Amino acid sequence: MSDVLVQRSEPVRVHGALGDWQAITIKFSGEVLPRERTEVFKGAMFAAYPGDLAFSKIDARNGAVGLIPDSIPKAVVTSEYPVFTPNADKLRADFLHHLLRAEHFRADLQRKASGTSGRKRVTPEGFLSLEIPLPGLEEQDALINAYTEALHRADQLEQEADAIERAGWKAFETALGVAPPPPLPDRPVFVARFKDVERWSHESILRNAVSGPDQQHSWPLTRLGDLVVDLENGWSPKCHDHPAGEGKWGVLKLGAVSFGTFDAVENKELPANLKPRPEYEVKAGDVLISRANVVRYVGACAHVEATPPRLLLCDKIFRVRFRPNSPLLPRFLAEAMKLRVVREHIESRLTGTSPTMKNISKPALLDIRFPLPDLIEQQRLVDDIGASRADAANKRTEAATLRQSAWATFEAALFTATEEPSA
Structure with missing residues (x-):
């Protein structure tokens, strides 16, 4: 890690209020989020910027290692959160982001924790001594692009599953005559007879103009x-x-x-x-x-x-x-x-x-x-909606399998890379 990361130690003067600076928290998933803090800050504070890597000394072994996102332009941390800047000539941020989640990396990181039971910490020196697989930039790009494309396809499958379920439910409602009416246009232009305006609200008249008369139940x-x-x-x-x-x-x-x-x-x-x-x-x-x-x-x-x-x-x-x-x-x-x-x-x-x-x-x-409806129609309707849910479930299973396979391929590529010289 010391070949591709440089520790950032940029002091920030904070006297109570943070101003433009944003305190952060790092989840065990590696997600870096803004932290709401009402108490006054005490002690030395340090800057971190989008793309920087930060970790919690005490929780790094549990996965609290992540990159500052673009949504937090000026992060501020205590000395308990070491900050590092990746070398862009050797390491893509996206590759590093996924590398931090790899099982073998997390296992190595856990072994770097030292101290008494329950208070074990990872030091900056220990973190920098970690060895990582380091493909060339083009190969890093290829690995990330393949993984990202697989995730995008999985997202599409889940969207298709949602659409199948919505369509199945809408068909069920429509068959019963209780489907919700379509939304009204934002700026309607329509013609109505004056006698209709006297009898009904303008919304009812507009609904009739858009979708015809109000739906009646198809069944009692x-x-x-x-x-x-x-x-x-x-x-x-x-x-x-x-x-x-x-x-x-x-x-x-x-x-x-x-x-x-x-x-x-x-x-x-x-x-x-x-x-x-x-x-x-x-x-x-x-x-x-x-x-x-x-x-x-x-x-x-x-x-x-x-x-x-x-x-x-x-x-x-x-x-x-x-x-x-x-x-x-x-x-x-x-x-x-x-x-x-x-x-x-x-x-x-x-x-x-x-x-x-x-x-x-x-x-x-x-x-x-x-x-x-009659029993025959009831059976048809529940069979149809059951079939739509089964189709949607199959799509979601395919999406989950695709995500798992893509991640396994990414990690396998990293293990292959470890057979070559490490950084």
Whole structure:
């Protein structure tokens, strides 16, 4: 490192307020961020500028090593954060940025930490004594360009996944006749009959001009309480803080349904001295609805495709009890609960004074109304939206695999470089 880095020791006079200077913090990920500090600075302070490398003496072994970003034009640090300027004739900043994240570099850096346990530090001298693979500038550029192109393609795949999901959901809403109207033009120019202006608002007239008359539901609106037997909630005894071990009983947490898919990991183990209540055991095919949480997660609903045994319903989650030969498919209900009109109903009926814990009552949930197609159409709609989500998931998996492969290729190139003379 001493061949490609020069230590910067530029004192900065700071008397309390920083003025144009910005204090920083370095995350274990290597990200350098502005630091909000209200207390007065004491002791010597030093300058760092975009492209400079800085590290925390005490946390460098955990990954707190990074480059000052362009968004922080004038950084200021204490003596606990040594600053170095890379030699631009030998080292590209982007190459250095990724090199700092390489597994073998971090392992070498950890070995440079010295001192008592819990207070080990990396000194500037120790940091500069590290050996790194140093390809030529052209090869550095080629490695970074290949890695960057792979990341760009991965980003594109995730954007495609998002678009697939949005299109699938829009098709679901449109089929039910509840898709949101298109946005109004910024500077509308339109013609309306005077008798229409007398009857309707200018916004309604404009919407008719842009997208035609207001959408009508393609299927009859049906009340949830007229379709199901009941909503039952479970039991919330005092449990351990960890998930249930193998063969143990567990009680679901709200996180099991908060994000619209069932997550069996979100549970707490039932203490051995408490007798489980098997009548509350969650089964495949159940539809679960959160009755309490922060606003956006109250009414969150999940269909249980599969579940491990011995997981119990908690008292903050409702389970839907369907009628025999029900005209409502469980998977369709789980999707209908995400509709904008349903969410508006839920959020208008919340109770509770705490901003972090709102509630909705059973009667309020049973009073929800949504379009109800026949069973054949319900099945088609949930199959279609399921297929769109599966396509999106495949795109995201491809993106994750591409990122991992690109990084593995970059690191492999560095290991190859270590067979040549190191700097």
